[in-house]
Amino acid sequence: xxxxxxxxxxxxxxxxxxxxxxxxxxxxxxxxxxxxxxxxxxxxxxxxxxxxxxxxxxxxxxxxxxxxxxxxxxxxxxxxxxxxxxxxxxxxxxxxxxxxxxxxxxxxxxxxxxxxxxxxxxxxxxxxxxxxxxxxxxxxxxxxxxxxxxxxxxxxxxxxxxxxxxxxxxxxxxxxxxxxxxxxxxxxxxxxxxxxxxxxxxxxxxxxxxxxxxxxxxxxxxxxxxxxxxxxxxxxxxxxxxxxxxxxxxxxxxxxxxxxxxxxxxxxxxxxxxxxxxxxxxxxxxxxxxxxxxxxxxxxxxxxxxxxxxxxxxxxxxxxxxxxxxxxxxxxxxxxxxxxxxxxxxxxxxxxxxxxxxxxxxxxxxxxxxxxxxxxxxxxxxxxxxxxxxxxxxxxxxxxxxxxxxxxxxxxxxxxxxxxxxxxxxxxxxxxxxxxxxxxxxxxxxxxxxxxxxxxxxxxxxxxxxxxxxxxxxxxxxxxxxxxxxxxxxxxxxxxxxxxxxxxxxxxxxxxxxxxxxxxxxxxxxxxxxxxxxxxxxxxxxxxxxxxxxxxxxxxxxxxxxxxxxxxxxxxxxxxxxxxxxxxxxxxxxxxxxxxxxxxxxxx
Numbered sequence: 001x002x003x004x005x006x007x008x009x010x011x012x013x014x015x016x017x018x019x020x021x022x023x024x025x026x027x028x029x030x031x032x033x034x035x036x037x038x039x040x041x042x043x044x045x046x047x048x049x050x051x052x053x054x055x056x057x058x059x060x061x062x063x064x065x066x067x068x069x070x071x072x073x074x075x076x077x078x079x080x081x082x083x084x085x086x087x088x089x090x091x092x093x094x095x096x097x098x099x100x101x102x103x104x105x106x107x108x109x110x111x112x113x114x115x116x117x118x119x120x121x122x123x124x125x126x127x128x129x130x131x132x133x134x135x136x137x138x139x140x141x142x143x144x145x146x147x148x149x150x151x152x153x154x155x156x157x158x159x160x161x162x163x164x165x166x167x168x169x170x171x172x173x174x175x176x177x178x179x180x181x182x183x184x185x186x187x188x189x190x191x192x193x194x195x196x197x198x199x200x201x202x203x204x205x206x207x208x209x210x211x212x213x214x215x216x217x218x219x220x221x222x223x224x225x226x227x228x229x230x231x232x233x234x235x236x237x238x239x240x241x242x243x244x245x246x247x248x249x250x251x252x253x254x255x256x257x258x259x260x261x262x263x264x265x266x267x268x269x270x271x272x273x274x275x276x277x278x279x280x281x282x283x284x285x286x287x288x289x290x291x292x293x294x295x296x297x298x299x300x301x302x303x304x305x306x307x308x309x310x311x312x313x314x315x316x317x318x319x320x321x322x323x324x325x326x327x328x329x330x331x332x333x334x335x336x337x338x339x340x341x342x343x344x345x346x347x348x349x350x351x352x353x354x355x356x357x358x359x360x361x362x363x364x365x366x367x368x369x370x371x372x373x374x375x376x377x378x379x380x381x382x383x384x385x386x387x388x389x390x391x392x393x394x395x396x397x398x399x400x401x402x403x404x405x406x407x408x409x410x411x412x413x414x415x416x417x418x419x420x421x422x423x424x425x426x427x428x429x430x431x432x433x434x435x436x437x438x439x440x441x442x443x444x445x446x447x448x449x450x451x452x453x454x455x456x457x458x459x460x461x462x463x464x465x466x467x468x469x470x471x472x473x474x475x476x477x478x479x480x481x482x483x484x485x486x487x488x489x490x491x492x493x494x495x496x497x498x499x500x501x502x503x504x505x506x507x508x509x510x511x512x513x514x515x516x517x518x519x520x521x522x523x524x525x526x527x528x529x530x531x532x533x534x535x536x537x538x539x540x541x542x543x544x545x546x547x548x549x550x551x552x553x554x555x556x557x558x559x560x561x562x563x564x565x566x567x568x569x570x571x572x573x574x575x576x577x578x579x580x581x582x583x584x585x586x587x588x589x590x591x592x593x594x595x596x597x598x599x600x601x602x603x604x
Contacts, residue, residue: 023149023327030109031102038098042154045091046161048084050168053301055081060297095154102150113334114138122338123406127366131336133207138333149327187267195260202252209245216242340408340426347423349432351518352549354417356380356403361412362572363398372398373409374572380565382417385542385550387560389590390569396553397438400521403551405429416519434515438523438553440508442499444490447481450507454514464514471544472509473529473537502528513544520550526559538562557594566590 028035059077066072118135125131219225219238229235357380363373372395380386388396401407402414405421413420421429434454443450451465460468462485469478481487481497488496489507499507505528512522525541526534538559541550552563560566561580568576568583568590576588583590 022331024153026109027102027106027150031105034098034102034105038095038102038154039157041091041095041098042158043161045088045095046158047165048088048091049162050165051084052081052088055084056301057297099151099154106150110330114330117334117336120338121336122340123401124339124366125336129208132211134329134333134336137203137207137329187270188264191260191263191267195256195263198256202256206249206252209248213242213245213249216245340405341422342425345423347419348428349416349419349424352382352416352432355382355384356519356549356551357415358399358402359412359415361402361409361414363395363402363407363409365407371572373402376412376573378567378574378577380549380551382549383547384564385545385552385562387552387554387563387566388569389554389557389560389566389593394569395572396569397523399551400435400437400523400553403519403521404433404435432517433519433521434512434517435521436505436508436512436523436525440505440511442490442504444492444496445488446485447478447487447489447507448485450489451510451514454511455516458515460514465510468510468514469506471513471540472506473533473540474503474506474510477503477506500528502530502533505529518548520545520548521553522550523553524555525552526554526556531558534558557590557597 055077059074059081062072062074062077066074114135121131216238219229220235220242229238358376358378361373361376362371363376364371376395378386388399390396402409403421405426408422413422415421416429416432443453447469448462448465451468452460454468465485466475466478469475477499478484488494489499490496491498505525509522509525512520526537529537534556542562552559554560557580564579565577566580566583567574568588570589576583576586576590578586584594585591
């Protein structure tokens, strides 16, 4: 490895030092009393081995004195040595307990930080593969790296104390012994630091492949893909794909482990050679009577343990360095900043009295070169129902995401009652909205909880939840459930009740209707409803939306025809607008689509 490359890696390591300090800061802030107790125990554990070595020397000299007929306190030193050994075990057990408590507290705290950041980042992050790489590494490291840093630092502190104590014992017998001890471990230091960086670099490069193995594992074991895998006989294909990526990971990791083991074997050989020469020299001196047998035993035990401690110390440094590198994955994720900035102004939305307006809005999704909206402009009067229709890819669902301010437009602005959404806080904006998204989530909880999630801040009672269920047209479905509102939905955790696609959609509608927001955003609310259920729901929806502003994204013109105003989109722009009757008379895109749909209402 060239000097320039070593220098570059040292500089990179220095850049990551703040992450290391932040990792230790996490430990201190989360488990301060336990960390203080841990440090005290570590200092004690670091001193006790040196005490054992010194007592061994006194015991050997005492035995020699007893054999020579001189006064000796052999039993006294035996008892003292036994007491120190018992104390070592007590301290070791205490450290294990304290470290377990620290580990549990720290893991819960770090996972909480990851959850908090995952909820806070923009929806745009979920469009970026790099975000998933960051999230994958952060989640993988959160369970082990902070604890590993804690253990490495503890071992480093303990072994340093023991090594200093051993050095204090060795130096009076020969200062050069301490130098030889250091010399024998220098190759190991180089190898530990070099391979720590190589392991980190490999992990960074292999993250996309590792995520692909997780993805294929999820495909092969998850419920969402189970039906298609069986029908289209995809099992073996996905297994081969999984094994292909696993082979790449396994080959790279085993190659690295082999190289590291060879390098460590060479370093150990050098250390053994140096140790053998030093001990041979001391044995010769003992044979000449230049040192006592107790001193020889002391040198042997101290040098042997000192070298072991030195190697362990270097391993601790290397592991600490490696885990510090991996901590960057966690903190880089936690340092992600939203692109949608929270407004500093004191503007506040209170209802929707004037209406919603898109003014020359252009927008493209992250990493996309295609404009989803292009100079898009519409006005939706307050208290009216507006339907947005158009072919797939026209940009209809994007309107809901922009109104919720999951994204900001690239150009133009969106206003409610004349206030630019960028000038109000997202929390204030969201309280004015309720929404059904195109792919509503299925929560594996009770019916009551599924609906209550729509307005937890309000703490809805059973009557309000039942009213929302009725508004969504789900009363009959609820009546068939074995335990009513207390029925567990989904089968992820227990044997709950699985609903049809349409029934799940009605539960999601009820969740949206529970929040009494002045603006209602519905993306394909009737896509899973049959024509009879659609007609029934539409009649009740007009009553529900009375005096509120509603935006309905739909492919069904039988749904759109009930709106006060219909906007027809194509290629990110409005190409037609008006009531159902007006658009039929225009004989444009809407009228053409109407002819191709089955519309029994047309004959009424």
